Amino acid sequence: MRKIKEFIIEKMILLCGLAAIFFVGLIFLFLLKEGLAVFKMVGPFDFLFGKSWYPISEPPKLGILPLIMGSLLVTLGAAIISIPIGVGCAVYIAEIAPGKTKEILKAGIELLAAIPSVVLGFIGMVTLVPLVKNLFHLPTGLTALSGSIMLAFMAMPTIVSIAEDALYSIPRNYKEGAFALGATHWQTIWRVLLPAASSGILAAVMLGIGRVIGETMAVMMITGNAAVLPQSILVPIRTLTATVAAEMGEAVVGSEHYFALFAIGIVLFIISFIINVTADLFLHKKQ
Amino acid sequence: MKRNPHLTQKIAFFLLLLATLLIVVPVGLIVVIIIQKGLPAMNWQFLTDIPRQGMRAGGIFPAIVGTAYLVGGAIIFALPIGLLAAIYLSEYSKENILSRIIKLAIINLSGVPSVVYGLFGLALFVVFFKFGASILSGALTLGIMILPIIITSSREALESVPDSFREVSLSLGASKWQTIRHIVLPNAIPGILTGTILGLGRAAGETAPILFTVAAFYLPQLPGSIFDQAMALPYHLYVISTQVPNVDEKIRYGTALVLVLLVLFMNLMAIIIRSKLRKNKKW
Numbered sequence: 001m002r003k004i005k006e007f008i009i010e011k012m013i014l015l016c017g018l019a020a021i022f023f024v025g026l027i028f029l030f031l032l033k034e035g036l037a038v039f040k041m042v043g044p045f046d047f048l049f050g051k052s053w054y055p056i057s058e059p060p061k062l063g064i065l066p067l068i069m070g071s072l073l074v075t076l077g078a079a080i081i082s083i084p085i086g087v088g089c090a091v092y093i094a095e096i097a098p099g100k101t102k103e104i105l106k107a108g109i110e111l112l113a114a115i116p117s118v119v120l121g122f123i124g125m126v127t128l129v130p131l132v133k134n135l136f137h138l139p140t141g142l143t144a145l146s147g148s149i150m151l152a153f154m155a156m157p158t159i160v161s162i163a164e165d166a167l168y169s170i171p172r173n174y175k176e177g178a179f180a181l182g183a184t185h186w187q188t189i190w191r192v193l194l195p196a197a198s199s200g201i202l203a204a205v206m207l208g209i210g211r212v213i214g215e216t217m218a219v220m221m222i223t224g225n226a227a228v229l230p231q232s233i234l235v236p237i238r239t240l241t242a243t244v245a246a247e248m249g250e251a252v253v254g255s256e257h258y259f260a261l262f263a264i265g266i267v268l269f270i271i272s273f274i275i276n277v278t279a280d281l282f283l284h285k286k287q
Numbered sequence: 288m289k290r291n292p293h294l295t296q297k298i299a300f301f302l303l304l305l306a307t308l309l310i311v312v313p314v315g316l317i318v319v320i321i322i323q324k325g326l327p328a329m330n331w332q333f334l335t336d337i338p339r340q341g342m343r344a345g346g347i348f349p350a351i352v353g354t355a356y357l358v359g360g361a362i363i364f365a366l367p368i369g370l371l372a373a374i375y376l377s378e379y380s381k382e383n384i385l386s387r388i389i390k391l392a393i394i395n396l397s398g399v400p401s402v403v404y405g406l407f408g409l410a411l412f413v414v415f416f417k418f419g420a421s422i423l424s425g426a427l428t429l430g431i432m433i434l435p436i437i438i439t440s441s442r443e444a445l446e447s448v449p450d451s452f453r454e455v456s457l458s459l460g461a462s463k464w465q466t467i468r469h470i471v472l473p474n475a476i477p478g479i480l481t482g483t484i485l486g487l488g489r490a491a492g493e494t495a496p497i498l499f500t501v502a503a504f505y506l507p508q509l510p511g512s513i514f515d516q517a518m519a520l521p522y523h524l525y526v527i528s529t530q531v532p533n534v535d536e537k538i539r540y541g542t543a544l545v546l547v548l549l550v551l552f553m554n555l556m557a558i559i560i561r562s563k564l565r566k567n568k569k570w
Contacts, residue, residue, distance in 0.1 A: 214400025
């Protein structure tokens with residue numbers, strides 16, 4: 001009797017072990033099921049590189065290039081801000097901060113990671129958006145720049161914690177060797193520790209960028225939602241994620257618009273898949 | 288002219304400190320602003336009343352209840368599956384291609400953008416299973432989203448139990464499952480709890496996955512069953528800060544404060560349990 005019970009339990013454990021694979025497959029399958037239908041109406045090339053997104057005009061124009069460019073612009077901006085600050089902060093926490101300060105700083109970073117994106121979006125709306133508007137004398141502060149700054153803050157916790165892990169896991173004798181050769185602490189960090197941790201830091205940067213591309217609520221609330229090809233960083237834009245979140249509520253199930261939004265979901269899924277697999281390769285190279 | 292390495296170091300360390308402050312100071316400011324401006328809205332009525340006058344007055348009780356239902360539902364779904372998956376990875380799987388693929392799948396699951404979870408929940412639960420926009424659809428969607436958090440932290444907790452514990456139990460004639468059930472799991476509970484709480488916090492704060500699977504714009508009553516739509520705190524904050532004009536600022540900040548306190552409280556609990564665990568380790 002006990003044997004049967006254990007047999008059943010162990011089979012259930014195996015089944016649940018496979019759950020992650022099952023759900024990733026299921027997500028991709030259902031995105032394909034609902035999204036591929038759009039390619040009956042618009043070719044894959046015209047979908048990805050079409051310059052106008054007017055999903056509810058007659059006939060609808062379903063080109064997502066403005067949305068891709070919007071996502072790229074915001075992501076690029078966020079990367080430029082968050083990578084140097086994030087890696088710098090990771091070095092400070094891993095190498096320079098004394099024991100107690102270190103713990104407080106780490107808690108602060110975890111705090112930032114825990115704040116829901118809708119709250120950051122709200123705070124961005126009431127503080128950052130008016131600031132950007134006044135600083136550059138713009139008609140509206142809901143711009144790609146505001147989005148980049150806010151998203152940088154969402155990427156930083158990821159970058160800091162993974163880069164700090166990478167720095168922390170370097171064997172002690174690297175550092176001791178450099179010190180013994182008479183290098184200063186900074187020379188050791190710059191010439192020995194950073195190169196030794198480079199693949200981990202690269203993975204940290206990639207996962208941070210992955211977080212930025214996938215971020216939805218904050219970006220929808222503060223980038224102005226204008227689905228046009230952006231001419232500068234000081235104009236409203238719209239990202240892939242924000243388009244799905246803002247328009248799915250109005251799209252009729254089974255309409256072209258509905259299929260197109262799922263096709264955007266496929267694009268997002270593939271982007272995040274590539275980023276995560278590559279970052280994982282970098283993390284494993286380290287070991 | 289030769290550069291002075293000690294001067295270079297001073298400048299470099301100053302810049303690193305600056306980078307750190309650039310992250311930490313805004314975080315502090317955000318928390319202070321929310322508390323300072325949200326606290327005046329906080330009273331018993333705000334927490335226990337339904338929204339009135341098109342959400343421009345009254346309280347946020349239905350949103351709190353909705354979030355509680357969603358988070359509860361998500362954890363009922365995700366905890367058993369996540370825990371068993373973690374047991375598989377830590378106790379049963381061998382270092383082979385299958386376990387490598389499972390780990391990669393977990394990483395991908397945690398990297399899928401939240402709005403894509405929303406799409407998936409819409410396609411599978413709302414449309415395909417015909418649950419409609421309901422607490423059930425939303426909770427299942429959130430449950431799948433927090434699965435990787437629960438699996439990863441539970442696995443770490445299980446793997447940190449020393450092998451000698453298992454060997455002693457097995458040598459006394461206990462079966463593998465008995466060993467896991469009576470020796471490994473009890474020793475891993477604090478770590479599992481930490482992961483579960485972190486998952487709860489994440490589920491409570493996410494908006495995009497519930498946009499099309501459960502969230503009701505304005506529903507001034509409590510949900511009656513799991514097939515009802517419900518309001519939720521993060522979506523309510525989104526609605527009153529972007530969709531409804533002329534909402535009193537106090538109500539917006541108040542809602543943000545309740546949401547932040549809820550999420551931070553859970554994270555704080557997780558941190559406390561984790562540090563207790565480090566102190567009380569028996570090995």
